[in-house]
Amino acid sequence: MKKLMMIPGPTPVDQSILNALSKDTVSHLDPEFVKILKETLEDLRTVVMTEKGQPFIIPGTGTLGMEVAIVNSLKKGDRLLVISHGFFGDRFVEIAQCYGIEVEVLASEWGKIVEVEEIAKKLKEKKFDAITLSHVDTSTGVCTPLKEVGEILKQFPETEFIVDGVCATGGIEERMDDWGIDILFTGNQKAFGVPPGLTNAVFSEKALEGRNSLGKISAFYMDVNRWLPVMRDPAGGYFSTHSINMVYALQQGLKIMLAEGLEERFKKYRRFASAFQSGLKELGFNLLAAEEIRANTVSTILYPAGIEDLSFREKLYVNGVLVSAGKGVLAGKIFRLGHMGNISENEVVATLSIIEKTLSDINYDFRLGAGIGAAEKILFAK
Numbered sequence: 298m299k300k301l302m303m304i305p306g307p308t309p310v311d312q313s314i315l316n317a318l319s320k321d322t323v324s325h326l327d328p329e330f331v332k333i334l335k336e337t338l339e340d341l342r343t344v345v346m347t348e349k350g351q352p353f354i355i356p357g358t359g360t361l362g363m364e365v366a367i368v369n370s371l372k373k374g375d376r377l378l379v380i381s382h383g384f385f386g387d388r389f390v391e392i393a394q395c396y397g398i399e400v401e402v403l404a405s406e407w408g409k410i411v412e413v414e415e416i417a418k419k420l421k422e423k424k425f426d427a428i429t430l431s432h433v434d435t436s437t438g439v440c441t442p443l444k445e446v447g448e449i450l451k452q453f454p455e456t457e458f459i460v461d462g463v464c465a466t467g468g469i470e471e472r473m474d475d476w477g478i479d480i481l482f483t484g485n486q487k488a489f490g491v492p493p494g495l496t497n498a499v500f501s502e503k504a505l506e507g508r509n510s511l512g513k514i515s516a517f518y519m520d521v522n523r524w525l526p527v528m529r530d531p532a533g534g535y536f537s538t539h540s541i542n543m544v545y546a547l548q549q550g551l552k553i554m555l556a557e558g559l560e561e562r563f564k565k566y567r568r569f570a571s572a573f574q575s576g577l578k579e580l581g582f583n584l585l586a587a588e589e590i591r592a593n594t595v596s597t598i599l600y601p602a603g604i605e606d607l608s609f610r611e612k613l614y615v616n617g618v619l620v621s622a623g624k625g626v627l628a629g630k631i632f633r634l635g636h637m638g639n640i641s642e643n644e645v646v647a648t649l650s651i652i653e654k655t656l657s658d659i660n661y662d663f664r665l666g667a668g669i670g671a672a673e674k675i676l677f678a679k
């Protein structure tokens with residue numbers, strides 16, 4: 298039985314994207330590939346709503362995006378403020394420390410966020426060369442109010458605003474220009490619904506100037522200045538071999554997204570999140586994150602008494618649905634459910650139904666159909 302992959306990435310891949318992967322591999326200078334890369338770079342601009350931001354498509358994943366952002370904006374001894382809402386926020390600390398960057402962390406309890414006022418206070422106390430923020434921390438399912446943080450950062454133009462969009466870009470609105478984001482990056486495998494394998498990063502003009510002001514940096518492959526000529530003019534030459542077939546896949550993924558419309562997709566994920574959350578609450582589960590900070594792309598769901606994490610997830614998998622475990626302090630207490638990428642109402646309804654079947658299998662006390670009923674009211678209400 299093909300399992301429904303309802304984890305927060307990789308997300309299910311549409312057949313047309315898989316087909317794109319199997320097209321002929323051509324030279325990176327083949328005019329057809331050059332055209333595709335140019336269009337794909339332009340589509341990335343559209344997704345993050347920037348006019349002049351410079352997109353980079355680099356073979357790698359989300360973590361490479363994090364490291365690319367750090368090494369191109371900071372040098373040894375520079376000061377970085379990390380706002381951490383969980384596992385992926387904390388990862389920035391480890392990366393920055395590899396490069397001798399001075400890191401200060403404002404961390405929330407897992408499942409909560411650092412208040413915007415607290416960020417403002419910190420920035421007033423001390424000068425920071427950059428600040429990092431995960432739009433959605435996939436480990437806790439919280440969503441940062443990026444726009445508000447961006448407003449505050451406008452008072453601190455010396456601080457570069459770095460955003461990890463891995464679990465958000467293309468699934469939740471991100472207005473790079475309007476919100477003053479300097480570096481925004483994502484992977485392929487979450488809201489884009491494309492197999493993992495590319496790092497998609499966009500640098501503002503200020504971020505590119507920032508890179509230049511660093512001079513020579515301790516990175517070669519990750520140096521955006523080395524990639525810049527081929528990103529500006531893909532016909533112009535070679536820096537490192539493009540991941541040709543992955544670019545085909547990304548192109549198709551972005552085509553699907555833009556044909557559906559970004560706003561439509563954002564709304565769709567809001568609806569799916571709310572259908573899942575309402576259905577699960579009806580079954581006795583609770584949500585880790587408060588409603589006002591809950592992400593639309595992933596839900597973090599607390600178990601009610603009497604359900605054991607591992608055996609529940611194992612039985613759920615046997616019945617046909619894959620979900621993710623909690624990380625760190627949340628291990629055993631929550632499961633994580635992804636609802637982004639190329640999914641439809643069908644996956645939402647089927648997942649809830651299979652969750653109900655699994656609960657019935659373990660003799661959990663609930664009313665069969667209660668979760669599905671609550672979700673259908675949201676999905677199909679006229």
Ligand SMILES: Cc1ncc(COP(=O)(O)O)c(C=O)c1O
Nearest residue numbers: 358359360385433435463464484
């Ligand atoms: C918010 C966030 N940032 C960074 C990463 C790291 O991405 P990757 O696993 O593609 O290296 C992830 C992965 O799930 C993530 O969710």
